[in-house]
Amino acid sequence: MIKRLKVSLVGNPNSGKSTLFNRLTGLNQKIANFPGVTVEKKTGSMTIGSSDGSDYHIDITDLPGTYSLYPKTLEEQIPFQVLCDPTNESHPDVTVIIADGTNLKRSLFLCSQIVDLKSPAILVVNMMDQVTKSGVEINFIRLSKELGIPVIPMNARDGDGIDFLKNAIISNISVPENDFIDTALFAPEVVQSIRQSVKLNSNYVAFQIANNIDQISFFNDRQERRAQIKEILNRYGFDHSIMQASETLKRYEVISLLVKQVLKAKNAIPSKEKTFTRKLDNLLMHRFWGYFIFLAILFVIFQAVFAWAAWPMEMVDQAFTWMSIKVHDAIPEGVFNDLLVEGILAGLGGVVIFIPQIVLLFTFIAILEDTGYMARVSFMMDKLLRRFGLNGRSVIPLISGVACAVPAILSARTIASWKERLITILVTPLMSCSARLPVYALLISLVVPDHKYLGVIGLQGLVLFALYLIGFIAAMGSALLMKFIVKAKERSYFIMEIPVYRMPRWKNIGYTIVEKVRVFIFEAGKVIVAISVVLWVLSSSGPGAAFKDVKSQLETADPADTELQNHLAAEKLRLSYAGITGRAIEPIIEPLGFDWKIGIALITSFAAREVFVGTMSTIYSVGGSDEDIATVREKMMAEKNDKTGLPQYNLAVGWSLMLFYAFAMQCMSTMAVVRRETGSWKWPLIQFAFMGVLAYISSFIIYRILS
Amino acid sequence: MRGDFKKLSEIKLGESAVIESFTDDTMKLKLLEMGCLPGEVVTVTRFAPFGDPMAIAVADSMLSLRMSEAANVLVSVRS
Structure with missing residues (x-):
C-alpha cells in the first residue's frame, strides 16, 4: 500500500537546507514559481519503505530561507503562507525545520514559531561536524522534550542522520503538546475572538492572522471574514509592530534559557572556520586587493561565457546544421519540410545554442554563492550600485550581459529585493552582447575608415569600444531613471548575514546547473521556438502571384547558377510578408536614414541580432548563410540611395544603425527569459517599448547631426 | 554604569557596544529576528571600502547593514 505525505523544508538561509533537499530527493525535483509570484518553488519527491511493509510517497517542498514567520520580503511571504494557511496547496503534513547547529539560538527562533503552529514538525540540527569540532555538546533528548517535537542531529553534507529523519517523517508524529510561548498572553481578547470566528489549531495561528491580516491568503475567498477580523483588531487597538516585537523578545528570552540548559561548551575552541574566514576576508574584502581579485574573477567569468563557450556553441551549431540537412533530405520537399527545417529545427537550435553559456555562467555563480563569496561581492559593491537603484549582486548579470543577456537575466535571481532585481533585468539587455558584435563589425568596416593613431590605436577599434561604453552608460542611466519610476513592492533592506566561507558542495552546484538549463529550455525555449516559427512564416511566404512565381522559379532554377539563385532569393524575400512589412515600415524608419532593406533586416533579426548580417547577404544576393562578410560589405558599399544617388551606407546611416542595434530590444530570447523571470508579459513589453523609443530617438538624433 | 548612547553607525572599527534600542519599527523587527537583541554585544568588524555598508x-x-540602517540602532559604549 502506498501512503502519500506532504513535507515542507524550512530554515534560515545558509543552514544547509538545499543540501538536505538534494540529499532527500536527488534528481527527482523540479522548479517552478509559486503561484502569482516569481519566487522559486522547488519541489521533489522520494519513497520511504517502512518496516510494516507499506511504502510512503513523500512530496517535499523546499521553502525559501527565512529567519522568522513574519513576511518582510516576497520570498518570506511563502513560508508564512504555506505554513500558516491550512488551505494552501503546499501546506504540509510534516514540517521539517533545519537549524544551523553552530548558531542554535537564532535557528530556534524560527523553530519555536513553528512549534506554536501546533502541527507535526521535526527539528534537524545540521552541521554537527562543526559543532563537535568546536567542542560543544548538545543535549538532544532535553531539547526534544522542551520543544515537544523530535530532534535529529545531522550532517547533511555527508548524509549522517538522513535515515533517522526518513524514519521520523513516516512515524506519524503527533502535534506538539505545549505552546513554546503562549502568544495569547499578549493580546488575549484578539486571539480569543479570532479563534471563535475561525476554526484554528492554535493560539499562535490566530496571533499570526492578527499580525498579517492583509497578507494571509486564508481569507482571499472570504473577504467578509477578513473585514470582521479587522474590526476586532481595531476594537482592541491591536498594534502589530508592538506585538511582533514583544513576541520576538519573549521567544528569545525563553530560548536563551533553553540554550543554556542544552548546550555544553566543554572546552570551547574558537571555530576554525571563523578564524579562516576572518583571514580570508582581510584579503578578499581589502580595499584594493578585494576589488582586484573580484575584477580578476569577473574577467575569468567573462572569458568563459564569451570565449570558452564559443566552441561548444559551434558544435551545437554544426550539429543542428547536420540535422537540418538530414531532415531536409529525409522528407519530401514542400511546406512541411521547410517548416520543420527552417522553422522548428532552427528555433530549437536557437534554444540549445544558449546552453553552453548558461552552464558555464551558472557553474561560476553557484560556486561563488555556495562558498559565501557572493555575499562579500554584495557588500563591496553595494554603495556604488545602490545609487543607481541596483544591488551589489547586479554586477554579475551586468557583466555577463556583455556576453549574452539570456543567462545574465537568469542570474538576477540571486538579488533578494524585487525592485533591484527587476531594474537589473530591465537594463541588462542594454549591455552590448556578443550577438551585436557581427553587426557592429560589418557596419564599422563599412563606415569607419581604418585609421591608425600613434601607429597602434585603430579608429575602428575605438569605435567598437565606444559602442560597448555607450551600452554600459545607457544601462546605468536607465537604471537611475527606473529607480524613480518602478514602485517597490516591499521595503529594501540590506541587512543580511555574511556566512563563513565553506567549500562548495559540488553536488549542489550540479543540481543548480541542471535546474537552470531545464527551466530555460522548457519555459523560455517554447516561446523562442514559437517566435522562430512565426518569423519563418513571415520571411518564407508572401501574398499574391508574384511571390508564387518567384518561388517556383527559385525551385526550378539551375542549382549551378548561383547568381540567378541569389537574385531570386533576394526577390523572394522582398515579396515575402517580412519584405512587405519592411517596406510598410519604411516611412517610420526613414527619419533614421533606413530604407526598406534595413527594415526587413530589423524584422528578421528579432530572432537574434546577428541575423542582420545573414539577411543583408540575402537581400544583396550574396546568398547562403556562410556568406563572406567582405562580399556583403562590398555590395552594401556600392548601394546608392534611390533618392539622392549618394552612397546609402554613409557615416550617418552607419552610426544610426549601430545605435539602433545598441539600444533596441532586438532579441526574442531575451524577451522570453524576461517574461519567465518577471512572471508576465507586462515587463518584457515595457522593456521592448522603452528600448525601442531609446533606440529610435538616439538614431534619429545621430542621423540628423551627421547628415 | 551605563556609558554614552550612540548610534551603531557611529561606532568605530574594532569597537564593541551593547544594543539598547531601535528607532525604526520595521527595522527593529528584522534585526530582532536575526539575533540583534537588546543587551547583545556588537563588534564592528569591517567597513566596505567606501565606508558603507558595515559588517x-x-x-x-x-x-552586514547599511549605515542608514545602522543609524536606527542605539547602542551604549561601556567605558
Missing part, C-alpha cells in the same frame, strides 16, 4: 559581529554570526 558587525553579533551573537555567533556576521551581519
Whole structure:
C-alpha cells in the first residue's frame, strides 16, 4: 500500500537546507514559481519503505530561507503562507525545520514559531561536524522534550542522520503538546475572538492572522471574514509592530534559557572556520586587493561565457546544421519540410545554442554563492550600485550581459529585493552582447575608415569600444531613471548575514546547473521556438502571384547558377510578408536614414541580432548563410540611395544603425527569459517599448547631426 | 554604569557596544529576528571600502547593514 505525505523544508538561509533537499530527493525535483509570484518553488519527491511493509510517497517542498514567520520580503511571504494557511496547496503534513547547529539560538527562533503552529514538525540540527569540532555538546533528548517535537542531529553534507529523519517523517508524529510561548498572553481578547470566528489549531495561528491580516491568503475567498477580523483588531487597538516585537523578545528570552540548559561548551575552541574566514576576508574584502581579485574573477567569468563557450556553441551549431540537412533530405520537399527545417529545427537550435553559456555562467555563480563569496561581492559593491537603484549582486548579470543577456537575466535571481532585481533585468539587455558584435563589425568596416593613431590605436577599434561604453552608460542611466519610476513592492533592506566561507558542495552546484538549463529550455525555449516559427512564416511566404512565381522559379532554377539563385532569393524575400512589412515600415524608419532593406533586416533579426548580417547577404544576393562578410560589405558599399544617388551606407546611416542595434530590444530570447523571470508579459513589453523609443530617438538624433 | 548612547553607525572599527534600542519599527523587527537583541554585544568588524555598508559581529554570526540602517540602532559604549 502506498501512503502519500506532504513535507515542507524550512530554515534560515545558509543552514544547509538545499543540501538536505538534494540529499532527500536527488534528481527527482523540479522548479517552478509559486503561484502569482516569481519566487522559486522547488519541489521533489522520494519513497520511504517502512518496516510494516507499506511504502510512503513523500512530496517535499523546499521553502525559501527565512529567519522568522513574519513576511518582510516576497520570498518570506511563502513560508508564512504555506505554513500558516491550512488551505494552501503546499501546506504540509510534516514540517521539517533545519537549524544551523553552530548558531542554535537564532535557528530556534524560527523553530519555536513553528512549534506554536501546533502541527507535526521535526527539528534537524545540521552541521554537527562543526559543532563537535568546536567542542560543544548538545543535549538532544532535553531539547526534544522542551520543544515537544523530535530532534535529529545531522550532517547533511555527508548524509549522517538522513535515515533517522526518513524514519521520523513516516512515524506519524503527533502535534506538539505545549505552546513554546503562549502568544495569547499578549493580546488575549484578539486571539480569543479570532479563534471563535475561525476554526484554528492554535493560539499562535490566530496571533499570526492578527499580525498579517492583509497578507494571509486564508481569507482571499472570504473577504467578509477578513473585514470582521479587522474590526476586532481595531476594537482592541491591536498594534502589530508592538506585538511582533514583544513576541520576538519573549521567544528569545525563553530560548536563551533553553540554550543554556542544552548546550555544553566543554572546552570551547574558537571555530576554525571563523578564524579562516576572518583571514580570508582581510584579503578578499581589502580595499584594493578585494576589488582586484573580484575584477580578476569577473574577467575569468567573462572569458568563459564569451570565449570558452564559443566552441561548444559551434558544435551545437554544426550539429543542428547536420540535422537540418538530414531532415531536409529525409522528407519530401514542400511546406512541411521547410517548416520543420527552417522553422522548428532552427528555433530549437536557437534554444540549445544558449546552453553552453548558461552552464558555464551558472557553474561560476553557484560556486561563488555556495562558498559565501557572493555575499562579500554584495557588500563591496553595494554603495556604488545602490545609487543607481541596483544591488551589489547586479554586477554579475551586468557583466555577463556583455556576453549574452539570456543567462545574465537568469542570474538576477540571486538579488533578494524585487525592485533591484527587476531594474537589473530591465537594463541588462542594454549591455552590448556578443550577438551585436557581427553587426557592429560589418557596419564599422563599412563606415569607419581604418585609421591608425600613434601607429597602434585603430579608429575602428575605438569605435567598437565606444559602442560597448555607450551600452554600459545607457544601462546605468536607465537604471537611475527606473529607480524613480518602478514602485517597490516591499521595503529594501540590506541587512543580511555574511556566512563563513565553506567549500562548495559540488553536488549542489550540479543540481543548480541542471535546474537552470531545464527551466530555460522548457519555459523560455517554447516561446523562442514559437517566435522562430512565426518569423519563418513571415520571411518564407508572401501574398499574391508574384511571390508564387518567384518561388517556383527559385525551385526550378539551375542549382549551378548561383547568381540567378541569389537574385531570386533576394526577390523572394522582398515579396515575402517580412519584405512587405519592411517596406510598410519604411516611412517610420526613414527619419533614421533606413530604407526598406534595413527594415526587413530589423524584422528578421528579432530572432537574434546577428541575423542582420545573414539577411543583408540575402537581400544583396550574396546568398547562403556562410556568406563572406567582405562580399556583403562590398555590395552594401556600392548601394546608392534611390533618392539622392549618394552612397546609402554613409557615416550617418552607419552610426544610426549601430545605435539602433545598441539600444533596441532586438532579441526574442531575451524577451522570453524576461517574461519567465518577471512572471508576465507586462515587463518584457515595457522593456521592448522603452528600448525601442531609446533606440529610435538616439538614431534619429545621430542621423540628423551627421547628415 | 551605563556609558554614552550612540548610534551603531557611529561606532568605530574594532569597537564593541551593547544594543539598547531601535528607532525604526520595521527595522527593529528584522534585526530582532536575526539575533540583534537588546543587551547583545556588537563588534564592528569591517567597513566596505567606501565606508558603507558595515559588517558587525553579533551573537555567533556576521551581519552586514547599511549605515542608514545602522543609524536606527542605539547602542551604549561601556567605558
